[in-house]
Amino acid sequence: MNRPGLILYGAAAYVLFNVAFLYMIGFLLQLPIPKAINDGTSSAWPVALVINVGLIFLFGFFHSLMARQAFKSWWTRIIPADAERSTYVLQSALFLTLAIWQWRPMPETIWIVNGALAWLTYGICALGVFLVLLSTFLIDHFELFGLRQIWTANSAQPMPKPEFKTPGLYRFVRHPMQLGVILVLLGTPHMTVGHALFAGLMTVYVMIGLWFEERSLVREFGDTYRAYQAMVPMLIPRMTPLRSGDLEARHG
Numbered sequence: 632m633n634r635p636g637l638i639l640y641g642a643a644a645y646v647l648f649n650v651a652f653l654y655m656i657g658f659l660l661q662l663p664i665p666k667a668i669n670d671g672t673s674s675a676w677p678v679a680l681v682i683n684v685g686l687i688f689l690f691g692f693f694h695s696l697m698a699r700q701a702f703k704s705w706w707t708r709i710i711p712a713d714a715e716r717s718t719y720v721l722q723s724a725l726f727l728t729l730a731i732w733q734w735r736p737m738p739e740t741i742w743i744v745n746g747a748l749a750w751l752t753y754g755i756c757a758l759g760v761f762l763v764l765l766s767t768f769l770i771d772h773f774e775l776f777g778l779r780q781i782w783t784a785n786s787a788q789p790m791p792k793p794e795f796k797t798p799g800l801y802r803f804v805r806h807p808m809q810l811g812v813i814l815v816l817l818g819t820p821h822m823t824v825g826h827a828l829f830a831g832l833m834t835v836y837v838m839i840g841l842w843f844e845e846r847s848l849v850r851e852f853g854d855t856y857r858a859y860q861a862m863v864p865m866l867i868p869r870m871t872p873l874r875s876g877d878l879e880a881r882h883g
Contacts, residue, residue, distance in 0.1 A: 634784075637711065637713060637784070638781055638782075640717060640781075641717040641777050641778050641780075641781040642778070644717040644718070644720045644721035644776075645717070645720065645777070647721060647724040647725075648721070648723055648776065650724075651723075651724040651727045651731075652727070655731060656756065656760065658731050658734075659815070659816065659819060659826060660753075661819075666732065668734060668736065668825050669738040670736060671734060671735060672735065674735045678735070679735035679736070679737055679825075680828070682735050683734060683735055683737070683829070683832075684832065686730040686733055686734065687730060687829070687833060688832075689726055689730070690723075690726040690727060690729075690836070691836035691839070691840075693722055693726055694722075694726070694836070695839065695843065697719050697722060699843075700847075706718075711784075713780050713784035714777070714781065715777075715780075716774075716775075716780050717776075717778075717781060718777075719777070720776050730829075734825070734829070735825070736825055737823060737825030737828060738823050738824070738825060739823060740821065741826075741827055742821075743820065743821045744820045744821075749820035752818050752819055753820065754818070755814050755817065756814065756815055756819065757818075758811070758814055758818075759810075759811040759813070759814030759815035759816075759818055760811065760815060761811070762807050762810055763812060764811075765799070766811060769798045769799045769807075770796075770798070770801075795855050797863075797873055800868075801863075802863070802873040803863070803868040803869055803873075804866060804867070804868040805859065805865050806865055806866060809837050809840075809841060809866065810868075816830035816834060817830055841865065845865075855878060859873075859878055862878070
């Protein structure tokens with residue numbers, strides 16, 4: 632893949648993922664879009680359940696598989712290493728799009744709220760979007776989505792080595808991005824069986840993904856990350872921020 636092609640590939644993967652994520656929000660909130668979570672072909676309840684579980688399984692399976700180091704080592708023998716992250720982002724967008732496109736409605740209502748409570752649920756969803764977006768920029772938005780890898784390769788510069796840092800939200804909670812995703816999944820004034828299934832399965836996947844990610848971070852940063860784990864909760868924010876020097880003091 633030539634360099635201009637690699638840049639276009641990375642940009643396309645970035646745009647497609649963000650479009651898919653934004654569409655997912657409208658899908659869950661049942662906004663007037665071509666396909667919302669309670670729209671589409673109706674199926675018998677057992678059939679709908681099997682199809683919907685299978686769609687989320689496909690998303691989670693490939694999302695987890697392609698994040699494993701052993702797979703990356705094999706995969707980068709086939710594709711340019713600089714495009715590995717962009718390919719990961721692209722497959723995430725495609726499997727999320729597939730799940731939305733083929734989702735079978737299960738429209739039975741679990742709860743529905745109006746007025747101030749409805750606005751509260753919209754606020755929860757908006758907070759989740761804010762946490763996801765802010766978290767990506769606090770670490771490295773462009774590296775997370777594969778753009779920095781492509782840009783540094785194009786400019787013949789080496790990628791900087793990973794550093795352990797706890798900017799902003801990461802002083803309150805270890806995984807603010809995943810917390811934001813869960814809030815997006817749950818923040819709705821009209822919770823149906825299908826929405827609850829989508830949100831529940833995605834939340835289970837988030838927790839499984841965090842288990843793998845935590846192990847990877849311990850391998851990479853050792854006792855520094857173990858001290859961070861002991862002092863900062865995974866998903867429920869602590870009341871006061873982690874102070875500079877706290878990790879060194881605990882590690883020492």
